[in-house]
Amino acid sequence: MNKRLDKVRWWEYLGFGGVFMAVLCLCVCVGSVNIPLSETVTVISNALLRQPQPEGLAPAIILTVRLPRVLCVALTGAALSLAGAAMQGLLKNPLADGSTLGVSSGAALGAVIAIAFGLNFSAVPFAGTMIMAILFALGSLLIILGLAYKLDYSLATNTIILIGVIYSMFVSSAMSVIVTFAADKVQQITFWTMGSLQGSSYENAAVLAAVLLVCGGVLLASAQELNAFAVGEDNARHIGVNVRRTKLVVLITVSVLIGVCVSIGGTIAFVGLVTPHMVRMIVGPNHRRLLPSSLFGGAVFLLLADLVARILLNPQELPIGVVTSLVGAVVFVFIFYNTRKGQ
Amino acid sequence: MADMLDVQKLSVRLGNLDIVKDLSFTVAEGDWLMIVGPNGAGKSTALSAITQGVDYTGRVLFEGEDVAKMKPVRRAQCMGVLTQSHFVGYAFTVEEVVRLGRYAYAPGLLSNRSDDDDEAVEEALALTGMAAQRKQSVLTLSGGELQRTFLAQVFAQQPRLLLLDEPTNHLDLVYQKQVFSLIERWLQKPGRAVVSVVHDLSLVKAFGTAAVLLRHGQTVATGAIDEVLTAKNLNPVYNMDVAAWMRQMLSQWAADDNTADNIIEEKIC
Numbered sequence: 001m002n003k004r005l006d007k008v009r010w011w012e013y014l015g016f017g018g019v020f021m022a023v024l025c026l027c028v029c030v031g032s033v034n035i036p037l038s039e040t041v042t043v044i045s046n047a048l049l050r051q052p053q054p055e056g057l058a059p060a061i062i063l064t065v066r067l068p069r070v071l072c073v074a075l076t077g078a079a080l081s082l083a084g085a086a087m088q089g090l091l092k093n094p095l096a097d098g099s100t101l102g103v104s105s106g107a108a109l110g111a112v113i114a115i116a117f118g119l120n121f122s123a124v125p126f127a128g129t130m131i132m133a134i135l136f137a138l139g140s141l142l143i144i145l146g147l148a149y150k151l152d153y154s155l156a157t158n159t160i161i162l163i164g165v166i167y168s169m170f171v172s173s174a175m176s177v178i179v180t181f182a183a184d185k186v187q188q189i190t191f192w193t194m195g196s197l198q199g200s201s202y203e204n205a206a207v208l209a210a211v212l213l214v215c216g217g218v219l220l221a222s223a224q225e226l227n228a229f230a231v232g233e234d235n236a237r238h239i240g241v242n243v244r245r246t247k248l249v250v251l252i253t254v255s256v257l258i259g260v261c262v263s264i265g266g267t268i269a270f271v272g273l274v275t276p277h278m279v280r281m282i283v284g285p286n287h288r289r290l291l292p293s294s295l296f297g298g299a300v301f302l303l304l305a306d307l308v309a310r311i312l313l314n315p316q317e318l319p320i321g322v323v324t325s326l327v328g329a330v331v332f333v334f335i336f337y338n339t340r341k342g343q
Numbered sequence: 344m345a346d347m348l349d350v351q352k353l354s355v356r357l358g359n360l361d362i363v364k365d366l367s368f369t370v371a372e373g374d375w376l377m378i379v380g381p382n383g384a385g386k387s388t389a390l391s392a393i394t395q396g397v398d399y400t401g402r403v404l405f406e407g408e409d410v411a412k413m414k415p416v417r418r419a420q421c422m423g424v425l426t427q428s429h430f431v432g433y434a435f436t437v438e439e440v441v442r443l444g445r446y447a448y449a450p451g452l453l454s455n456r457s458d459d460d461d462e463a464v465e466e467a468l469a470l471t472g473m474a475a476q477r478k479q480s481v482l483t484l485s486g487g488e489l490q491r492t493f494l495a496q497v498f499a500q501q502p503r504l505l506l507l508d509e510p511t512n513h514l515d516l517v518y519q520k521q522v523f524s525l526i527e528r529w530l531q532k533p534g535r536a537v538v539s540v541v542h543d544l545s546l547v548k549a550f551g552t553a554a555v556l557l558r559h560g561q562t563v564a565t566g567a568i569d570e571v572l573t574a575k576n577l578n579p580v581y582n583m584d585v586a587a588w589m590r591q592m593l594s595q596w597a598a599d600d601n602t603a604d605n606i607i608e609e610k611i612c
Binding site for chain 1: 395414417419420426429431433435436439446447493496500
């Protein structure tokens with residue numbers, strides 16, 4: 001039997017890859033101190049080849065400040081966008097993203113508790129904020145799925161969305177209560193809940209890359225099932241999709257992605273919601289193309305947002321979540337308006 | 344002929360309410376069994392239970408194999424389902440939706456597409472007349488075209504048993520006739536059978552080979568069409584003289600009967 005893989009549009013990925021690399025270079029070069037592209041390339045290649053670095057501040061700025069940050073931003077954007085695209089397919093709801101489930105808020109609560117009460121795990125290499133955020137993300141998922149399962153054995157998407165929204169509200173109230181007990185850390189908490197990847201390290205980037213590799217693989221392998229869900233949950237069951245198993249796999253994978261992203265960069269809104277929309281306009285709704293393209297789309301979107309956050313009020317820096325929300329809201333209204341007009 | 348589907352004492356209970364109670368029937372190859380009854384009789388729930396959409400007690404056997412214990416892909420290879428309405432979330436093309444019907448033959452990681460899949464999809468598109476619109480977004484289709492798209496998906500799935508839940512409920516006469524004719528043609532190949540929930544008793548008489556009449560979840564009659572659709576069975580279930588009502592409706596068309604037929608034939612051609 002002559003078998004072949006579903007058509008892959010290589011030119012799309014070449015285009016996305018090209019744009020991604022261009023934006024990545026731009027974000028490493030541009031900042032409070034602009035560094036020419038040629039010098040940036042020299043510094044990075046010297047670092048990779050373990051050659052001596054040129055004189056001046058450029059190597060320190062690029063290698064210890066910008067590169068780890070830009071890598072974290074790109075990976076976080078890719079992860080959030082992928083999670084959003086998967087959730088929008090699974091729940092057949094274009095307004096869904098990682099935060100719809102409530103896991104994002106849960107992770108934020110964990111991190112806020114860690115900051116407010118100064119929790120630190122000295123035995124582990126990463127800060128208490130990260131561990132608490134991941135633990136709370138998984139705990140939130142268990143609570144949400146447990147409640148949804150109790151109410152509705154089939155885990156209907158409407159039940160999941162409703163419980164996610166209610167859970168998010170509950171968690172934001174809990175965060176407000178905690179903030180009142182930790183008045184001295186309000187500024188730190190506020191900045192963090194708005195999202196920021198300032199001070200990201202190579203270790204953060206390595207964690208993000210590892211998680212994205214595993215979770216991304218799982219989600220990409222579920223592309224066909226997500227297509228079926230995007231057409232309709234009952235239809236998915238009728239064509240042979242194991243509906244409950246697919247839901248559990250996708251929800252757990254998305255929760256891990258969100259938990260890790262929130263633990264490193266805080267709650268960054270709108271990336272998971274807007275980017276899949278934009279990418280869907282280019283490559284269509286088929287998840288075999290949409291999911292990999294969303295990785296590039298999310299990375300580019302968040303890199304540009306981070307660049308704006310860094311240079312707009314230079315030397316002051318805006319929280320990245322503020323930029324994504326501002327830009328995302330406008331872009332979303334624009335897309336929504338055009339889509340409706342088109343129909 | 345051996346039974347393809349064997350439903351034994353199927354009951355569905357929601358809270359304290361018996362939606363379907365002790366429903367039993369068999370379907371043999373070549374049969375088109377119609378499940379009929381007034382609104383709230385439990386017809387769609389019974390079909391949903393057979394397709395494992397709701398919890399039930401009793402047994403549903405496909406060629407002797409318990410459907411509840413089948414893996415989802417195996418079940419999809421045996422039974423295809425067409426519901427009355429579809430709300431697709433995104434702008435998938437007609438071909439993408441039809442191709443999903445092949446999921447049961449290539450599920451999971453890095454699933455490949457075979458020539459068999461391509462053949463089945465092409466055949467389904469041609470049979471339903473949707474080949475010309477294969478690249479069109481399903482969001483731009485009319486109700487009838489959308490239903491034909493999903494019928495093509497079910498055909499591409501190549502099941503042996505087709506389960507239809509009021510497949511032409513909101514379609515106009517032309518599409519009603521098209522869809523029923525397509526299913527009738529599909530049924531002509533050996534080793535196939537159809538079970539459908541249908542409201543229109545004229546369609547039941549025209550296309551069905553057997554029927555189950557339900558009322559408040561209870562089976563009133565089961566057997567060949569002529570044995571089930573009798574005045575004795577129907578009138579108490581619908582609380583009216585069904586045959587008289589049908590005749591009265593049809594009598595209005597007596598004068599220009601030919602004209603109506605011609606219009607329908609013309610549209611289909």
